[in-house]
Amino acid sequence: MGPTRIGIRHLRYTIAVADAGGFRAAAEALNIAQPAVSKTVQDTEKDLGFTIFQRGGSGFEITEPGRVFLDDARLTLAAFERTIRASRQNELGARGHIIVGYSALATSSHISAGLDRLNRLHPGCQVEMHVMSTDTMMKNLKTGEIDIGFLLFHESVQDPQVTQRPIWSTQIGVVVPRSIDDVSLDMLRDADFVIGVRENWRSFRALLDAAFVEPGLRPSIVDEAWDVQVIFQRVAEGRGLTFYPISAADSLPAALKIMAVPGWAPQLTIAMAWSNVADTKLLRAFRDSFCDNFACK
Amino acid sequence: MGPTRIGIRHLRYTIAVADAGGFRAAAEALNIAQPAVSKTVQDTEKDLGFTIFQRGGSGFEITEPGRVFLDDARLTLAAFERTIRASRQNELGARGHIIVGYSALATSSHISAGLDRLNRLHPGCQVEMHVMSTDTMMKNLKTGEIDIGFLLFHESVQDPQVTQRPIWSTQIGVVVPRSIDDVSLDMLRDADFVIGVRENWRSFRALLDAAFVEPGLRPSIVDEAWDVQVIFQRVAEGRGLTFYPISAADSLPAALKIMAVPGWAPQLTIAMAWSNVADTKLLRAFRDSFCDNFACK
DNA sequence: TCGGGTGATCGCACTTCGTTATCGGTCTGT
DNA sequence: ACAGACCGATAACGAAGTGCGATCACCCGA
Numbered sequence: 001m002g003p004t005r006i007g008i009r010h011l012r013y014t015i016a017v018a019d020a021g022g023f024r025a026a027a028e029a030l031n032i033a034q035p036a037v038s039k040t041v042q043d044t045e046k047d048l049g050f051t052i053f054q055r056g057g058s059g060f061e062i063t064e065p066g067r068v069f070l071d072d073a074r075l076t077l078a079a080f081e082r083t084i085r086a087s088r089q090n091e092l093g094a095r096g097h098i099i100v101g102y103s104a105l106a107t108s109s110h111i112s113a114g115l116d117r118l119n120r121l122h123p124g125c126q127v128e129m130h131v132m133s134t135d136t137m138m139k140n141l142k143t144g145e146i147d148i149g150f151l152l153f154h155e156s157v158q159d160p161q162v163t164q165r166p167i168w169s170t171q172i173g174v175v176v177p178r179s180i181d182d183v184s185l186d187m188l189r190d191a192d193f194v195i196g197v198r199e200n201w202r203s204f205r206a207l208l209d210a211a212f213v214e215p216g217l218r219p220s221i222v223d224e225a226w227d228v229q230v231i232f233q234r235v236a237e238g239r240g241l242t243f244y245p246i247s248a249a250d251s252l253p254a255a256l257k258i259m260a261v262p263g264w265a266p267q268l269t270i271a272m273a274w275s276n277v278a279d280t281k282l283l284r285a286f287r288d289s290f291c292d293n294f295a296c297k
Numbered sequence: 298m299g300p301t302r303i304g305i306r307h308l309r310y311t312i313a314v315a316d317a318g319g320f321r322a323a324a325e326a327l328n329i330a331q332p333a334v335s336k337t338v339q340d341t342e343k344d345l346g347f348t349i350f351q352r353g354g355s356g357f358e359i360t361e362p363g364r365v366f367l368d369d370a371r372l373t374l375a376a377f378e379r380t381i382r383a384s385r386q387n388e389l390g391a392r393g394h395i396i397v398g399y400s401a402l403a404t405s406s407h408i409s410a411g412l413d414r415l416n417r418l419h420p421g422c423q424v425e426m427h428v429m430s431t432d433t434m435m436k437n438l439k440t441g442e443i444d445i446g447f448l449l450f451h452e453s454v455q456d457p458q459v460t461q462r463p464i465w466s467t468q469i470g471v472v473v474p475r476s477i478d479d480v481s482l483d484m485l486r487d488a489d490f491v492i493g494v495r496e497n498w499r500s501f502r503a504l505l506d507a508a509f510v511e512p513g514l515r516p517s518i519v520d521e522a523w524d525v526q527v528i529f530q531r532v533a534e535g536r537g538l539t540f541y542p543i544s545a546a547d548s549l550p551a552a553l554k555i556m557a558v559p560g561w562a563p564q565l566t567i568a569m570a571w572s573n574v575a576d577t578k579l580l581r582a583f584r585d586s587f588c589d590n591f592a593c594k
Numbered sequence: 595t596c597g598g599g600t601g602a603t604c605g606c607a608c609t610t611c612g613t614t615a616t617c618g619g620t621c622t623g624t
Numbered sequence: 625a626c627a628g629a630c631c632g633a634t635a636a637c638g639a640a641g642t643g644c645g646a647t648c649a650c651c652c653g654a
Contacts, residue, residue: 004381007304009642023601033644038602040642049386055601065384065392072380072577079376079574083369084301087362089346095362161576276573279372279458281365306611320632333612335633352632353620 008080010044011073013037014052018062018070075277078144086282094124096282099146101130101137104228105204105244106150106270107251110168114290121289125282133200138162141275147283153269154203164271167290170247171265172211173258175235183259185215192222192240194231208243211266232256245270305377307341308370310334311349315359315367372574375441383579391421393579396443398427398434401525402501402541403447403567404548407465411587418586422579430497435459438572444580450566451500461568464587467544468562469508470555472532480556482512489537491520491528505540508563529553542567 016026017037027034045051052066062070085097102111115127130146134157137149141162151157153166174183198205212219222240225231235242236255245268249258272290274283313323314334324331342348349363359367382394399408412424427443431454434446438459448454450463471480495502509515519537522528528539533552542565546555569587571580 004378004385005641006381007306008377009304024599032642034601035603035645036643042602048381048384050392060601068578069380069384072383075576076373076376076380079373080305081301083366083373084303084345086369087345087366088301095347277376277576279574280369302610321630329611330613331632332614332634336611339633357632 004047006044006047008077010040010047011077013040014044015070015073015077017041017053022060074143079277082144082147082278082283083280086280094122096122096125097128098125098148098282098286099128099130100148100150101132101140101146102150103134103137103152103270104131105152105248105268108168108170108245108247108270109250110247110270111150118286118289121285122282134203137273141273141278144275144278147274147278148286149273150270151273152203152207153271154207156206157203161276162273163276164273165287165291166269166271168247169267169269170245171260172208172243172268173246173249173260175232175242175244175252175256175258177236177238178255178257180259183261185217185261185264188217188219188241188261188264191219193219194223194225194234194240194242195221196228196231197224197226200226207266207268211264215264301344303341303344305374307337307344308374310337311341312367312370312374314338314350319357371440376574379441379444379575379580380577383577391419393419393422394425395422395445395579395583396425396427397445397447398429398437398443399447400431400434400449400501400567401428402449402545402565405465405467405542405544405567406547407544407567408447415583415586418582419579431500434570438570438575441572441575444571444575445583446570447567448570449500449504450568451504453503454500458573459570460573461570462584462588463566463568465544466564466566467542468557469505469540469565470543470546470557472529472539472541472549472553472555474533474535475552475554477554477556480558482514482558482561485514485516485538485558485561488516489519490516491522491531491537491539492518493525493528494521494523497523504563504565508561512561 013026013030013036016030017023020026020029023037023041024034027037030037041052045053048069050065051063052069053060054063087095088097089095118125118127132140132146134151134154137146137151138157138159140146141149142159150167151164153164157164174188176183195201195208196204211217223234225234231242232253234240236253244252244258246258246260247270252258272287274287310323310327310333313327314320317323317326320334320338321331324334327334338349342350345366347362348360349366350357351360384392385394386392415422415424429437429443431448431451434443434448435454435456437443438446439456447464448461450461454461471485473480492498492505493501520531522531529550531537532539533550541549541555543555543557544567549555569584571584
């Protein structure tokens with residue numbers, strides 16, 4: 001069996017077909033004509049020696065070996081694009097491009113401090129930030145769509161393919177309108193709350209549920225929202241209070257403030273996460289610039 | 298900045314230049330003409346936006362960003378070839394190809410048992426075995442030249458990029474000609490020994506050195522050899538004795554036998570090792586088929 | 595049976611990638 | 625100092641890879 005004639009292009013097209021759910025759709029997504037996709041996928045199948053897509057009259061199914069190949073190919077393609085992206089010069093003439101995902105809970109001066117630190121070591125290195133839920137982040141880390149994630153450290157968020165390292169801990173406080181002067185456990189029992197929906201805030205909600213048990217809290221949730229902005233908006237309107245890590249105090253709207261509850265201090269840890277497979281010199285430098293900073297490891 | 302026009306070929310050629318130490322040498326190694334290499338490397342540099350090789354009158358130097366890029370590119374290329382290799386059908390029509398490195402010390406029925414087990418799960422999956430020293434193995438694991446290694450588990454053999462998992466333990470015995478009936482600590486004090494050279498047997502020698510301390514042994518080494526076959530040959534000739542793990546008893550030549558020394562039982566552990574970056578479905582199956590077997594993890 | 599959907603095939607143009615021949619450069623030994 | 629051996633870069637050109645539009649064969653629901 002000779003050397004492969006498969007290249008990155010073959011992986012990219014084949015993956016696109018699987019993702020787009022069809023040859024025509026893939027061609028559209030890739031901005032090329034459909035026959036080119038057909039041809040490339042056929043070449044790939046011929047080289048590998050098995051069919052990836054079982055074509056039927058309408059639509060197709062992915063064969064079992066095809067599924068295995070696609071899983072591996074996705075990782076490989078992500079690794080490839082990562083090394084190119086990390087090495088290419090950007091507009092500023094400096095090298096590097098890192099895509100970071102972070103949970104809204106991880107907003108903190110700690111993050112910007114780490115980014116400043118990185119910027120001193122690698123001037124002009126571009127960092128692209130995207131807010132996303134913890135679950136989405138884990139998925140994107142595995143597919144290579146993001147390089148690094150900052151998320152809520154929680155036992156329910158584990159994956160053998162993803163390494164996590166705690167970066168800092170803080171405690172959960174109550175977000176209230178500025179007009180309120182103090183809070184207490186008793187007050188929480190009677191208050192109404194606006195909290196993120198479980199679909200998007202699964203691990204934070206799980207952590208809150210656990211924190212409610214000990215003091216016997218059963219907060220009445222009058223409203224749920226998908227995004228933090230909406231939650232804060234509701235709180236500012238006086239619809240209810242909400243819980244948030246105290247380290248994120250800086251990112252609160254002016255109308256709100258966050259306060260620790262005397263006698264109730266649930267801890268929350270933010271961790272940095274990355275795929276075991278994602279490994280470039282630049283990413284190591286990035287991770288180190290965060291770890292040295294907070295004396296972890 | 299548009300999408301890259303860099304492909305696997307660019308990585309392969311650029312790496313070849315760095316490895317071969319020259320454009321002409323690289324061309325020869327790749328079995329192509331030299332101008333093709335020049336052109337491809339130039340295209341790569343243009344796309345990345347910096348020079349990888351600083352050409353001087355005679356020879357060249359690798360620039361700092363070039364070195365970083367090359368390190369990443371090596372990993373990426375290895376990942377690419379691994380996924381293709383793992384997916385391609387072999388002559389038997391079954392899928393998979395794994396390259397395994399093993400230390401001569403790891404020869405054992407445990408290994409063949411694990412391979413049998415894998416063969417039941419993945420019939421026809423090709424496994425390519427190469428004997429190499431522990432140090433070479435670590436290097437090859439990192440470059441992706443081998444997928445899995447079986448090596449002597451030793452504190453001096455550590456690398457953040459490589460994961461190790463102990464697979465089995467055994468004890469060290471003395472290899473003697475069949476004519477000898479029993480061995481003792483006192484006998485070892487007077488005997489001559491043939492042992493592997495330190496360059497190729499570094500970690501085993503370190504382990505032996507430590508094991509000699511407690512009973513106060515200072516074996517007289519009359520001969521050193523590079524390969525295990527040569528060592529056994531010398532022992533069979535009566536030149537001296539040697540030390541070897543008892544689990545490898547099966548692989549001894551007929552003229553020799555291995556015996557435990559009463560009152561001296563240094564332990565030795567064999568571990569399976571793999572690069573953190575090396576990750577395909579097939580390799581996970583391989584590792585699992587070994588780990589389940591010996592109830593580790 | 596007829597449109598509207600799928601993917602496969604064909605023929606042609608452009609790009610990529612390989613070749614050979616040749617150039618200009620630096621070292622080295624006379 | 626100069627010839628010769630080595631290096632990498634360049635030029636010109638052929639072969640292969642890769643794109644395109646047009647078209648075909650097929651399945652399905654109206």
